[in-house]
Amino acid sequence: MAFLKGQIRKALSGFYYVYAEGETFQTRARGNFRNRKITPLVGDEVIFESDNVTDGYLLEILPRQNELVRPPVANVDQGVIVMSMVEPNFSYNLLDRFLVTLEEKGIEPIIYLTKVDLLTGTEAVSVASVEKIYTQIGYPVIAAKNEDDRQAVQELEQYFPERLTVFMGQSGAGKSTLLNKISPELQLATNEISESLGRGKHTTRHVELLPLYDGLVADTPGFSSIDFLEMTLTELPKRFPEFVEAAPACKFRECMHHKEPGCEVKHQVETGAIAQTRYDNYLQFRLEIENRRPIYKKK
Template identity: 65%
Template sequence: MWQGQIIKALSGFYYIDYKGSIYQTRARGNFRNRKITPLVGDFVAFESTNKTDGYVLEMLPRKNELIRPAVANIDLGVVVTSCVEPLFSFNLLDRFLVTLESKKIKPVIYITKLDLASAEVIEKMEKMRSYYEKIGYPVYFSNEEGSEKIRRLFKNQLTVFMGQSGAGKSTLLNEILPELDLEVGVISNALGRGKHTTRHVELLTIDGGLVADTPGFSSIEFLEMSVEELPKQFPEFVRAAEHCKFRECQHRKEPKCQVKEEVSTGEILANRYDNYLQFYEEISNRKPMYNKKNK
């Protein structure tokens, strides 16, 4: 029995990287009975008599997973967002960041289309970068050799991409790996809003790391997170909360809330706080879900 990592899943076959060689395998029949679905990125125990006839025997512990793209054990999430065409959205950016934080995935922000932006928009992006870097998120601009800087982060990490439709995810991936030849503009629409599930995900080795070869997803809902967990996904809230009057302060109507105080002084960005309140309401009003998630 060997241990390797799934780098591609297609038509019921799982392709496992073991010491630089790829083995084609199937999952044991009892996986389905136990409602276990291996994902690309999973580490597994498997056996094989040759490179085309093996079986996945056991799933090793999974540290995280995303549904879109269906990848497990992710280290780095690159959030690609445009400053124009489509317009920059603080709300969408924060949705991605909150989701990545909840999955313990390190976020990186990549801003595209600055060559099309006015001086006013560029100034807005510079202010945005200053704030988000202050709270711990690296921000790269496409007009500053950003794709090369992103590429340098790949080593020893599994990276996925995400962002709004039309933001330039495919363009960025094509710059990093031209042989992918992703269809720019069309692929975002095809993969957005859940339609991309027909495309298989494959992990590619780039600069000593693994990169998912799909632009990922463009919209997001908080289907798993609780209102108690939400404030813990905002790094600046976590820091400020140490000085709130109540230990489990939700930073809404409570008195002597340090988060609200820092919003009033401008130390915490008002847009971030407004998005937090909106996300809080969304989660509070979410319809109950029955747990059908595969373990």
Template identity: 50%
Template sequence: MPEGKILKALSGFYYVMSEEGIVQCRGRGVFRKNKVTPLVGDEVVYQAENDSEGYILEVKERKNELLRPPIANVDQALLIFSAVEPSFSTALLNRFLVLVEYNNIQPVIVITKMDLTNENDREQIKRYSMDYRNIGYEVILTSSETEAGLEELYPHLEGKISVFAGQSGVGKSSLLNALKPDLDLKTDNISSHLGRGKHTTRHVELIKVGNGLVADTPGFSSLEFLEIEQEELNFCFPEFQRASENCKFRGCLHLAEPKCAVKMGVEEGSIPEYRYSDYKDFIQEIRERKPRY
């Protein structure tokens, strides 16, 4: 039986890329019965009815999956944040990083709209970039207008399934248009009243960019920590995880415990204070989360 990868899911149809080309498939009824929903990014086995139509028979094991947006087998997440319009938000970036780390997806931080910055903006972005690079994250500064930073971005896409994620209005579609001009994806300007853009992407689809596949997604519709337990949050902050090896207590939550290496790192300046502040807020949020039954 032929095999392929789902590039797009729309109105009950799955568009599968295989050696034979793109085949429009439906899912067999057995999926509904077994509560299996094929996702964009899935490797599947299908049965061809003719050259362009068929049925998906089997969904192969996934290495990861996101439910919002619905996509599987993601290699990396390009977290798209604008330097200005809307303003760069470390709190929102840290939230995205936790969710991506929890799902074992490699993050790359991409800061857009550098052409719109003034000197103060650039200094601030430079400081934040240094902080995140010191943690171990890749940070790329870009502009879709001037195409600055695009050459640095291309190699990261090679041979991978990448998700573009970030709040609306930061220029995800503009960046994709700059990377692949024939896409001509719809973009909307920022609403000055709301300080954010309108969603212009309606469904998840994998687009070939260079030798990689990129998902322009409608964004994470939920940024809540629904699955993460407070004991797991430390593992979503790489610099905390490294420092915690020197904490006095195993399983230290880095809150009120004595001789905590993470708190020591914050005091000494080796761990950014705003990262620790967000960590404490996230712990509180997890503790106040309503139980699900």
């Protein structure tokens, strides 16, 4: 038996398809994985043994840099957050949820705005205001005029080489449509927004990593809504890069930027250096974490 190191690119019906040395090997997990409560994930770097490409066994999962639940992928480098400007309407709150979650996982965000051509100018949020807030923090923002905006897609594609990328964002914002544009062979099922529900139907299947533009892209759009199940109150402010930058000037070293006097973050919100929407969302996320029911883990 040859021992090899590779990466799981697809998981389906109990089989793990591992890419190693230019080939794909079909493998199964050893029984002791279940006993040790280890679930191999797409994106995992693994050690496996195999005599041929259809008959291998996973022996060990190497340490992960991160993992996502939806889609179930490990070792993600960047997340493309697809946000619609209209139908569904843009939400600062939802975008900040995605950003905070990616920051917690150490995943670099890219913000991709869709349906820009449908803006009439009467909406509460403009592309310029979104770009101003988030590029100032350091996040890339790409605005696609419409589904066929080739320039926006090309701008996005330049981020793919050497990275593992996942897509996420609002239901109905066009994640599947965008993935199909980037890689027509995907043919992801794209559903119209369900008028009665006002949100997109789930069209996701198993997860597979596809080699695209010298990188890897998960072929399944990820979560479209988020609650902070595991984050603590002390972790939350560390997920806002502009708060982290301002914090050394706060009067108290462990300032939570809430009710403390001499808070530099609150001062910067007053002067407009930090966006009011970001601070308001921070306070709301704090409340959600405070009001979260304790999770009792079975021993």
